[in-house]
Ligand code: SF4
């Protein structure tokens with residue numbers, strides 16, 4: 001997969017109008033499992049709540065133990081007009097080498113069947129879809145783009161919508177727990193890494209009207 005920032009917003013809701021041209025025209029893609037992208041991650045990988053639970057179960061770990069060992073607790077502080085929204089999440093910690101901790105010596109993913117959503121759906125993700133630069137970076141790194149099965153624009157749009165829905169589901173869960181990600185997961189989370197501040201200018205891409213902590 002291609003390293004991603006935690007993006008908020010919903011470009012997929014407007015169909016493919018905000019996406020790179022390649023996504024509208026359709027893309028051939030087959031992961032050759034070369035491991036190139038997993039060996040050169042530029043940053044920690046965002047995890048969905050279900051990713052955390054699934055990976056912990058797969059590794060026969062409790063969720064708190066998995067979080068302690070593998071995760072970074074982050075809070076994205078989003079400036080949206082005159083509001084500030086704090087959105088908590090967990091990221092898979094990537095070592096300074098950039099090599100994913102789940103990448104085996106054989107260069108295959110050791111959690112292939114339960115890998116994070118972002119890995120499973122890459123490169124058809126919103127953070128790629130909205131940036132020509134990210135798409136070009138993906139093309140230059142990944143030998144799987146341009147070969148294999150043809151993914152039509154409509155099929156890619158469905159994946160982008162899944163991406164959007166997954167994030168909204170997490171936000172809904174956190175809100176239902178009083179804004180606490182720690183409560184959702186039954187873990188203790190302290191001292192978050194404040195990732196960045198995003199200033200929203202496009203109303204259609206604004207995050208859900210919520211405030212989490
Ligand atoms: S083919 Fe592409 S997506 Fe698959 S492992 Fe290699 S670089 Fe990553």
Ligand code: SF4
Pocket residue numbers: 001037038100101102103104108109110111112115116119
């Ligand atoms: S979890 Fe697997 S697919 Fe995802 S970056 Fe790590 S090795 Fe690659």
